[in-house]
Amino acid sequence: MDCLLMRHGIAVEREEWNGTDADRPLTERGAKRVAQVAAGLKWMDLRPTHILSSPLLRAVETARILQAAFTGRSAIRRVDELLPDAAPEQLLTLLHELPAESCVFCVGHEPHLGLAASVLLTGKPLTTFPLKKAGVCSIELPVQVKPGRGTLRWWMGPAQLRALAKKQQAKLEI
Secondary structure: OEEEEEEOOOEOOHHHOOOOHHHOOEOHHHHHHHHHHHHHHHHOOOOOOEEEEOOOHHHHHHHHHHHHHOOOOOOEEEOHHHOOOOOHHHHHHHHHOOOOOOEEEEEEOOOHHHHHHHHHHHOOOOOOOOOOOOOEEEEEOOOOOOOOOOEEEEEEOHHHHHHHHHHHHHHHHO
16 A cells, blocks of 8 residues: 655644634645645656545645546545544554555644654654655555554655656646
């Protein structure tokens, strides 16, 4: 299984938002950058079979942009296992239920995603694996999804993924 952990894009700042935190949306700039990141991910020839998202609006909006970039290949499933305060082990249980040949995007928040990545890679919830907003990491998981059994394939910040999109765009213009 290919597991891609993605942090949501740039959202409206808490102090600038009058609604609930759950309803805090992406900024216009955040949505644009997520679209550029998604173009970079598409250039990598990923074929998502599942898109899981935290139910918080900024994550759902990020997931919708991903879904559109991959021409709606899979429906978005909102899961509480990707909420900011969810235990990382809950995500492992959810991933274990998916088919072994899946390519799953998990769109969520920090510090949860970094903790989940560390559990997948080391077996322990370490705080040294943070993802930047719209950053993505790819972890290969064995058939039996267990703590510490994942293999890191790559870890990229949004600037690197946007650069891939620009490289692809330059090839198309030639």
